Amino acid sequence: xxxxxxxxxxxxxxxxxxxxxxxxxxxxxxxxxxxxxxxxxxxxxxxxxxxxxxxxxxxxxxxxxxxxxxxxxxxxxxxxxxxxxxxxxxxxxxxxxxxxxxxxxxxxxxxxxxxxxxxxxxxxxxxxxxxxxxxxxxxxxxxxxxxxxxxxxxxxxxxxxxxxxxxxxxxxxxxxxxxxxxxxxxxxxxxxxxxxxxxxxxxxxxxxxxxxxxxxxxxxxxxxxxxxxxxxxxxxxxxxxxxx
Numbered sequence: 001x002x003x004x005x006x007x008x009x010x011x012x013x014x015x016x017x018x019x020x021x022x023x024x025x026x027x028x029x030x031x032x033x034x035x036x037x038x039x040x041x042x043x044x045x046x047x048x049x050x051x052x053x054x055x056x057x058x059x060x061x062x063x064x065x066x067x068x069x070x071x072x073x074x075x076x077x078x079x080x081x082x083x084x085x086x087x088x089x090x091x092x093x094x095x096x097x098x099x100x101x102x103x104x105x106x107x108x109x110x111x112x113x114x115x116x117x118x119x120x121x122x123x124x125x126x127x128x129x130x131x132x133x134x135x136x137x138x139x140x141x142x143x144x145x146x147x148x149x150x151x152x153x154x155x156x157x158x159x160x161x162x163x164x165x166x167x168x169x170x171x172x173x174x175x176x177x178x179x180x181x182x183x184x185x186x187x188x189x190x191x192x193x194x195x196x197x198x199x200x201x202x203x204x205x206x207x208x209x210x211x212x213x214x215x216x217x218x219x220x221x222x223x224x225x226x227x228x229x230x231x232x233x234x235x236x237x238x239x240x241x242x243x244x
Contacts, residue, residue, distance in 0.1 A: 007186045011193040020176030021197045027165070027172055028158045031097035036151075038098060039105025047110055048131075057106070064103035070164050072096050077168040093165040093172075097158070104154060112147035113139060148216050152209035159201050173197055 011017060045057035064072065073096040080087060087095065116139050124134040163174035171179075177194040181187045 004186065004189060008189040008193065011180065011190055014180065016176040016180050017193060017197060020173035023172040024159060024162050027093060027162050031094055031101060032155050032158050034098035035101030035105055038102025039109050042102060042106035043109040047113065061103045061106050064100050069096065069100045069161065070167060072100055073165060073168050089168055089170050092168055093170040101154065101158060108147055108150045112143035115146045116142045145216050148213055152212065156202055156205055159205065160198055
């Protein structure tokens with residue numbers, strides 16, 4: 001078939017494509033948030049857990065970083081029902097994407113925490129701060145600078161990785177493009193429109209990411225905003241430590 005501009009412009013605003021783009025957005029956000037939670041837990045287990053917890057975290061990271069996400073999605077969707085765990089398409093897609101993302105984010109978070117100078121932790125301990133207080137008030141705020149750029153890049157990748165969920169019939173942008181192509185057999189026009197939608201989503205996120213990174217590049221110091229909760233916790237820790 002010859003190229004058709006009329007079909008191309010029609011597909012740009014086609015309901016299936018718009019709906020698929022919206023599904024790609026919320027699927028990416030939900031999977032990323034859950035993946036971030038899993039990543040934080042795995043990173044903490046690997047860095048501060050006992051031998052058993054470290055082994056579990058290392059096995060999880062090794063397994064999901066070492067196998068293709070396409071295979072993971074298929075196994076979750078078709079394999080779990082054989083174990084009595086029945087998930088629908090949406091639940092399977094979110095679970096697969098979140099588990100895979102969590103394994104990568106765990107290493108990003110671990111690297112960010114390790115990038116904080118050890119002296120910061122020692123200084124916080126010397127004034128009597130608990131591990132939780134040190135982590136929340138001292139280490140994580142500084143580690144965030146290192147974590148934010150790769151975290152943003154991971155979300156950028158997630159917007160495109162969701163297309164793999166089409167293999168289990170998740171009706172996101174890629175799956176809807178496939179269905180539209182099967183109706184009128186305008187494959188080139190449909191997939192070019194899908195590519196433009198992905199490009200638009202990634203471009204919007206890139207602009208947002210620049211602003212987020214610029215915010216976290218601001219130096220810490222007296223001018224930096226400190227929450228009242230953080231001030232109270234720090235004051236309590238210093239009071240608990242007593243006079244030097």
